[in-house]
Amino acid sequence: MRTTLLIALLLTVFSLGKAQNHPSSYLCYKTSNPINIDGLIDDLEWGDVNWSESFVDIEGDTKPLPTYKTHVKMAWDEDYFYVAAELNEPNVWANLKQRDTVIFYDNDFEVFIDPQGDNHRYYEFEMNALNTIWDLLIAKPYRDGAPAINAWDIKGLKSAVAIYGTINDSSDKDDKWTLEIAFPWEVLKQCAPEQRKPKNGEQWRVNFSRVNWDVKAEKGAYAKCIDPETGKSYPEHNWVWSPQGVVAMHQPETWGYVQFSTTKAGEGSDAFKIDEDYSLKMELVRLYNQQKQYFNKNTSYQKKLESDYPIQVEITKKQFLIYAKGESGKIWYIDHESRIWSE
Incomplete structure (x- = not known):
């Protein structure tokens, strides 16, 4: 489900431009x-x-x-x-x-x-x-x-x-x-x-x-x-x-x-750690864009947003916070200025 969701999210976020899954x-x-x-x-x-x-x-x-x-x-x-x-x-x-x-x-x-x-x-x-x-x-x-x-x-x-x-x-x-x-x-x-x-x-x-x-x-x-x-x-x-x-x-x-x-360099090799929460981050970016577009039309933010993730939304008159738990167990947040961070 995560791979399918990620591809859909990337298509939305990038205005139908195709990007990498990671x-x-x-x-x-x-x-x-x-x-x-x-x-x-x-x-x-x-x-x-x-x-x-x-x-x-x-x-x-x-x-x-x-x-x-x-x-x-x-x-x-x-x-x-x-x-x-x-x-x-x-x-x-x-x-x-x-x-x-x-x-x-x-x-x-x-x-x-x-x-x-x-x-x-x-x-x-x-x-x-x-x-x-x-x-x-x-x-x-x-x-x-x-x-x-x-x-x-x-x-x-x-x-x-x-x-x-x-x-x-x-x-x-x-x-x-x-x-x-x-x-x-x-x-x-x-x-x-x-x-x-x-x-x-x-x-x-x-x-x-x-x-x-x-x-x-x-x-x-x-x-x-x-x-x-x-x-x-x-x-x-x-x-x-x-x-x-x-x-x-x-x-x-x-x-x-x-x-x-x-x-x-040249003395060994490490394994690269794929970001297992990347798909969630891109979902948060998609929802950030959705909130910005909604605000431009309505001068307010939406309290309820549709997502395949169990997201939570908090809003004030001019700010919002969206968050959900990722595959890593961390909770990831995005705010009205597109800052992404975890706890």
Whole structure:
């Protein structure tokens, strides 16, 4: 019953976009060797670390596979959470050089990290092929009315890019660009459980996105392709590690699961723990959406909601709380700002 219910819920939540029954998952082991952040994914540093699955379209498998391959590696040590990515690309270009500008106006690579997995207080990081970065702290998803905190910076961050070709030169074809990022725990733990690094076996919600624009050669450089009907550039492509079901990255509930292990890469393997309450969480998100839609029409929330789970609903004039017990025995809650947590 749970599998059938989950599929139905995903179809509802994602506006008929098809997503995975469980988000993408990754076992993140400790580094066996020090990692020098130079953009080069060196075998000595990364050889024992597995690649993720290749990225897919943000809407899932109802859309074609990406034109160019993207995949990532993750590792960690006592000081940093490391990310490496390889982005195949025949036209490597970037224009933005000012930190904290809207980097996805260029082709970019993006990282989203929700340490507590509750949809609130999460990090967003973007970078282009010039290694220009944009780092943000998000108090709660945009759907719940929170602005991005642009003034916030990741102190101690390290990032680098390596270009396999010639950037901003349309006279030749490039191979790819690769990147490395070191996120310091001193910053990430500020929004983490108990404000600490992950424990062995603990899972954080993480996702990666690649924005890619259609471009054409123009005077030795690149320009975005223009739709003759609108006079504007064609929409960007959004390729991700864990599909969202819709064109929206700020749905932390559909991000992937990264499980941290104290085992060193190449020296053993752990079993990944599937989130047995994931279907309940998605049901709570469905009911959250239903309450929001009802409020927009009626300026009040519903006291009674239909569900295959034994849910409980509490409402006030402008707030609600929905909760139920999951397969794990934990009671999971969602509120009017889409925060999900358990007791």
